[in-house]
Amino acid sequence: MTVLLALAAAVLFATGTWLLLQRRLSRIIVGLGLLGHGANLVLITAGGRRGTPPLIGESEPSTFADPLPQAMALTALVITFGVTAFLLAMGFRSWQLTHDDEVEDDIEDRMIGRAGRPDDAVDDELAAQRAQAEEDAS
Amino acid sequence: MKQLRIVDTSVRVLYHSIFVLSLYFLFAGHNQPGGGFAGGLTAGAAISLRYIARGVGSVRRAFPVQPWTILGSGLLLSATVAIVPLLLGGAVLEHDDVTVELPLLGTVKATTALPFDIGVYLLVLGLTLMAFEAFGDEPEPDSDLAADGEAAS
């Protein structure tokens, strides 16, 4: 059982990481979801062997499964869920603004990367890119 | 939004039953599986069904109060229940219970964890409603979206 869970976690981590490295926000969000599930599986596996539901009065306490990792996984799940919802909202907003959900480069950073050329050329290009960004926005 | 009769009729039947189920989860949560969070999510599922069947307008009409008021009062209730024991000289989140005999219902055990759970329930419910409020509308024409973007920025 534990081996199976560990394998599942490994597959989730691998696919999640691959999706995370894409440029489209929609894929990144799916990737993060998979990574989150992988992490939660690790947390569940940390609880050790399976047992009966830890409800007092239903079975012997000695056969109980460890409830703490489950509680922690639930909390982590809720948090991941909330953040994923927020990311989706942001992707929606980005699509509204640019009709695209690609995660873009930092223009400022690109410009500094090209520093060393004559200032005027850099300034012109920066201005052009900003005008483009504003045009996209409106 | 195009309405499908089968969906519409099933939701008519299911909507209220799911809500009752969510309340059951809320009250059973003390020493059985359930609780405010599970209950709130179930209620959220009921709302999603209503949204699918009849659109965001119907969801808005179903709740006369603003979503953030529901969310805020839930948080307020939970936070108050967490803090009150401090004023009484206990620790944060410390709970007490009381067992009463009620006519018709028999022995009822009520705990202070219940208001906390109700707060959580309202919080989750408010959050679901807010999500539909924010993203539930039909996609609008582009010009409106751009104007909206200007207004928000």
Add this chain to the structure above:
Amino acid sequence: MNALVALPLALPLLGAAVSVVLGRWRPVQRLVTLAVLATSLVISVVLVVRVEREGIQVSQAGGWPAPFGISLVVDRLSAVMLVVSSAMLLAVALFAIGEREGEGRHVGFHPVYLVLAAGVAGSFVTGDLFNLFVCFEMMLVASYVLITLGGRPDQIRAGMTYVVISLVASIAFVTVLGLVYSATGTVNMADLSTRIPELDGALRTGFAVLLLGVFGIKAGLFPLFSWLPDSYPTAPGPVTAIFAGLLTKVGVYAIIRTQTLLIPEGSRPDVLILVVAGLTMVIGVLGAIAQDDMKRILSFHIVSQIGYMVFGLGLFTVAGLAGAVFFLANNIVLKTSLLLVAGIVDRFAGSCRLSETGGLVRRAPVVAVMFGLPALSLAGLPPFSGFVAKLGLVDAGVSSEAWAITAVSLAVSLFTTYSMTKIWAGVFWGERDRTPSRTAHTSDRFGAPPLMLIATGAVVAMSLAIALFAGPLWDLAERIGADLVDPSGYVEAVLGGDS
């Protein structure tokens, strides 16, 4: 009973709830925010006094004894961090109310800001690794909303990077938690402190490195910092200030807490920490040199200064940790004040690019003074507080005979001075080369509305006060250092005896 221990976490949450319910009335929201943050400040000061007099304050949530329940612990380090953070949160709230940009337009600002305050306070008081995660998340989720407040395209772009990176760090944290739990069967930090030494040596070092990596992303350590200078400058002025002042520092606090409390001597990755510290300092300061935007220069300096704090930690001596803690607290104040000034400049001149501003020393002399003082302090010139902090670290480095890192830290100081001079020359002296695209608010008499100036002035005054009371504060820092080197008092306070 230690009711006070839970209040810095619970009060802002309660305030956030009230703020949501009363969202229609902005003045009421403002009042709630200020009242809650002011009360938190008072409580934090009382906590410092209590910890000094009576020792570590512990509260077990729900009345369940440790390690089964959730422990809230305030030791000297937590108490000092609470005081500094609540003072900054209060000042920045005042600034935001004075500016009326994001705060005035969005119903959500006040509740979310209070949730951020609760998350920060919670991270400092929790005695439980899992609740550290929960409080971190509370803080981060609030920060996601604040950083995208307004929804401008560049904010959305920067916000995406920020959210994705933070979420990856959180997922890594959950994974590490799972591994720690499966090895030890507990997440209570005091309990972990007694159990981790029983583990295999390789496992101990492994956990130390994993925890360093997880919190390193949040703190902005080399090579995990590249998200920071990209995302912080795009947020509204006061939001950038509070992020720069507090968020990464909470990460540093978590690094200091976990490395000293959880990891026993001998398994600590001290050489790794020192190498990372040196690289963080150097790369951060070099990154700042090329920038043209005041906020971006300051953001790269956040990274560079994180290196100093981790340098103090890496020595693992009383003097080194004292220096790290003093530097940490002092840096929160300095960075907040500098970015508040950047917010004022941005509003006054319509831009905070060096090429699009100039001559502010004549047009807004008050603002120039409020930039000059903390900038000199950040560069580490006497008699300012930054000098005391750096002197403490260098002294600790010399007495531990860590020559290389000490030399690096001194060299980086020179570059910091250069960057501050560059901002001064670009923003406050000379003329602007280009007209900014946005409109400037030059109508105010002293460069900004009075409330913004008062808030910024208060933070600058606090940094001067640190210099003035450097003696007693350094003694306090040394006591904190001693606590951290020998965490047995912490463990005893949490596990022994119910309070």
